[in-house]
Amino acid sequence: MAISYSGLAAFHAVAEAESFTGAARARHVSQPTLSAQVRSLEESYGVRLFDRIGRQTRLTPLGQNLFVITSRLFAAQDEAQALLAGTRTLQRGHLRIAADSATHVMAALARMRSKYPGLTFSLTIGNSSEVVSQIMDFAADVAITARPISDPQIHVLKLRSDVLVAFVASDHRLAAHRSIPIEAFSGEDVVLRERGSITREVFETRLSSAGIRPANLLEVQSREAVREAVAAGFGIGITFDSEFRADPQLTRLKVTGADLAVGEYAVCRTERRRLPLVRSFFETVLEQVAEA
Incomplete structure (x- = not known):
């Protein structure tokens, strides 16, 4: 039995939007039409791809597996369309970027927009694990992450090295120092950031290697929240040196006695690295690093 392309496309749109209504709007078709296409696909194979709970639409386990396949299928279609439609000249196109920090990626996007005014962008910020997952799931075209990756499915380009530093509220007793040994923790x-953050992963590993146990650990969900918590006196914060911003409420401290160096990498799916938009992004971030 030949599988229906329209059924697959309808399924993929709903899975991506997590909503029949949103998918119908994105595809410029009526919701009944889209629902009929998905239902026809399900009935043809006697399967259920979505659980419909009230207004919520969730993928079944089978639907999740199919979504991985359709993501590859439609990503390849986008690449073919980009090549044939002339976006290799970068006169138009849309690039999806994931990053675990906006610090360096925004400058790269500004440079690309200046060179190619016809391009549009979408940027998602998450922790390092979330960023890598978006690349693996075809939810992002390129990413900037501090997490080193050794997976043949992922093309990796190291951009620079950074280092973790500590910071405290300006009235903290350690604020009188410029540096502290790791034993001071x-x-x-x-x-610290939530689990999945490379900042937390590296720092906890170094503490464990040195046999050091902090008193209490406050877990927060963003870099901004770490800064706010530290300024409010909740403890010592950890961040990348390049991301620390001078603030009269905060004092930066170098940490000695441990290797807190961390790399920064540009990544994409290996099979997509020659896509014109992706290749241009890699060239742009390399130019930026060379001029820094």
Whole structure:
């Protein structure tokens, strides 16, 4: 039995939008038409691809597996269309970027927009694990992450090295110092990002290697929240040196006695690295690094 392309396209649109209404709007078709296409696909194979709970639409386990396949299928279609439609000249196109920090990626996007005014962009910020997942799931075309990756499915380009530093509220007793040994964290309250953050992963590994146990750990969901918590006196914060911004409420501290160097990488799916938009992004971030 030949599979219906329109059924697959309808399924993919709903899975991507997580909504029949949103998918119908994106595809410029009526919701009944879209629902009929998905229902026909399900009935043809005697399967259920979505669980419909009230207004919520969730993929079944089978639907999740199919979505991985359709993501590859339609990503390849986008590449073919980009090549044939002339976006290799970068007169138009849309680039989806994921990053675990906006610090460096925004400058690269500004440079690309200046060179190619016809391009549009979407940027998603998350922790390092989320960023890598978006590349693997075809939810992003390129990404900037601090997480090193050794997966043949992912093309990786190292851009620069950074280092983790500590910071405290300006009235904290450690604020009188310019640097502290890693042993200073013993018995101290520490503010860190959520699990999945490379900042937390690297720092906790270094603490464990040195046999150091902080007193209490406050977990927050963003870099901004880490800064706010530290300024409010909840403990010592950890961030990348390049991301620390001078603030009269905060004091930066170099940490000695541990290797806190972390790389920054531009990544994409290996099979997509020659796509004109992706290749141009890699060239742009390399230019930026060379001029820094």
